[in-house]
Amino acid sequence: MKGNIIHKDSYNKKECNTSYKKEGVPSHAYDSFNKEKNIYIAYTDDEISVSYWLIERKSIKREISRIEQQFNELANKWREETGLFSTSFHKINDSYLEVISLGKEVVPFLLRDLQNIGGANWHTALKIITKENPISEQDLNSTKKIKEGWTAWGRKNNLI
Amino acid sequence: MIFQPGYIYSLNEHSIKKHFPNLTFESFKYTSEKTDDYNCAAWSIEIEDEWIQFRDPKGMLDVSITTYINYFTNLGFSITNDKNFEEGVKKIAIYKNEQDEFKHVARLMSNGKWTSKIGDWEDIEHDTLEVLADRSYGKPCLIMEKRKD
Numbered sequence: 001m002k003g004n005i006i007h008k009d010s011y012n013k014k015e016c017n018t019s020y021k022k023e024g025v026p027s028h029a030y031d032s033f034n035k036e037k038n039i040y041i042a043y044t045d046d047e048i049s050v051s052y053w054l055i056e057r058k059s060i061k062r063e064i065s066r067i068e069q070q071f072n073e074l075a076n077k078w079r080e081e082t083g084l085f086s087t088s089f090h091k092i093n094d095s096y097l098e099v100i101s102l103g104k105e106v107v108p109f110l111l112r113d114l115q116n117i118g119g120a121n122w123h124t125a126l127k128i129i130t131k132e133n134p135i136s137e138q139d140l141n142s143t144k145k146i147k148e149g150w151t152a153w154g155r156k157n158n159l160i
Numbered sequence: 161m162i163f164q165p166g167y168i169y170s171l172n173e174h175s176i177k178k179h180f181p182n183l184t185f186e187s188f189k190y191t192s193e194k195t196d197d198y199n200c201a202a203w204s205i206e207i208e209d210e211w212i213q214f215r216d217p218k219g220m221l222d223v224s225i226t227t228y229i230n231y232f233t234n235l236g237f238s239i240t241n242d243k244n245f246e247e248g249v250k251k252i253a254i255y256k257n258e259q260d261e262f263k264h265v266a267r268l269m270s271n272g273k274w275t276s277k278i279g280d281w282e283d284i285e286h287d288t289l290e291v292l293a294d295r296s297y298g299k300p301c302l303i304m305e306k307r308k309d
Contacts, residue, residue, distance in 0.1 A: 083170055084179055084279040084296060086199035086264065087213050089221040117170075117196045118280040120211070137219075143196045143211050 067102060071109040074099045083118055091121045100125050111154035120146040163193055170194045170281035179296040187291045191275065192283035201228070203277035204252045204265040205235065225301070228254060228262040237304035243289070245272050251305045253289050257298035264297040 078095035085091055099106060099122075107129055110122045120143035127133050134153040139145035154160040163169075171190070176183050201212035214222040214231070229239075232252065243253065251268040266274040266289060276292060277283050286292060289300040 079170075079280075080175065080178070082279070083281050084175065086201060086211075086277065086279050087221065087223050087262065089213075089223045090261075090263070117194055120196060140215070141211050141213060142209075144209075 067105045068109055070102060071099060071106050071113075074102075075109075075113055079118055082121075088121050088124065091118075092124060096125065100128055104129060108154070108159045111150060111160045114147045114150055123150065126150055163190070167193060171278050171284065175281075180292055181294055183286070183291045187288070188284045188286040190282050191285050194281045196280045198277060199279065200265050200277040201231075203275070203283065204267045206267075223261045225254065225256045225260045225262050228265070229302075229304075232304050235306065237306040240303050240305045242305070243268070243303045245270060246305075248308050249305050250308055251303055253300045253303050255289075255293070255297045255299060256301045261298075264292065266292070266300075 074095050078091075078093070078099065081093055081095055082091040099110070107126065110126055110129075113119050114122060123135060123140075123146050132153065135146055135149045139149065151160065169190070176185075196211070198208045199211045199213070202208065202210045212231075214227050216222045232254075237250075237252065240251070243251065245251070245268055253266045253268070253274065254262065255264040255266075257263050264276065266276040266286075269275050269285065273285050273287055274289060275283060275285050293299045
């Protein structure tokens with residue numbers, strides 16, 4: 001499998017990052033960071049190899065893992081702190097607000113976590129972050145309808 | 161109640177220590193697994209598929225004790241001083257915090273004990289109202305009763 005061929009003169013040569021060697025990048029390859037495309041490109045003197053594609057995926061995966069890890073830690077803490085409360089009002093605490101502060105990148109994880117117990121309470125966070133609201137007023141007291149509504153929204157927007 | 165093997169309790173030693181200083185394992189028993197299908201307000205009137213809570217005309221969540229008292233009053237409950245079981249009478253106990261915010265409601269059972277849905281967590285049967293009092297649930301502030309149909 002080959003990535004797109006990019007003219008090598010567009011990049012500055014520097015010594016190849018050794019971590020890329022695990023992905024099958026030749027030891028004599030060079031790498032460069034393309035700011036515009038936000039990817040690292042490894043290339044040899046002859047052509048851009050498939051490693052370019054692998055490196056891009058690897059760096060993106062690292063970024064998602066960081067947000068996911070932060071969310072998981074906050075969500076666990078939030079559940080411990082507020083799971084005993086029967087009002088959404090009392091479930092919005094500092095941990096909940098920290099989740100909101102993670103911004104749009106956390107939305108897929110919120111949507112996934114809807115399915116867990118207590119997940120319907122992410123309704124407020126999702127509303128604030130996405131600035132959308134797929135839940136009608138009469139469904140606000142149904143955890144089932146809230147979960148279904150946001151899940152459908154997430155699928156429609158290709159987030160889950 | 162016997163739970164599935166591997167069931168992870170939400171109301172556990174750690175959360176009891178954190179939230180319920182008066183609760184001991186001798187003073188309650190579990191009566192359901194955790195679920196978010198219903199909350200304490202729904203459980204107090206024996207509903208198991210609704211998360212009962214209220215919003216003001218602007219759509220903001222409303223946890224004032226007055227709102228909850230009015231809700232139960234509209235269902236036919238009235239305030240009483242008697243928290244003992246009486247045949248033919250349903251009784252509930254409402255908890256509030258120092259800010260007069262609703263925190264919890266429990267329902268009296270025919271054996272004289274109380275049943276509570278602990279938020280998203282398990283239902284429990286507990287000996288007294290006081291075992292859930294202080295810290296996270298505030299204190300029980302009043303009893304309401306309603307004649308059964």
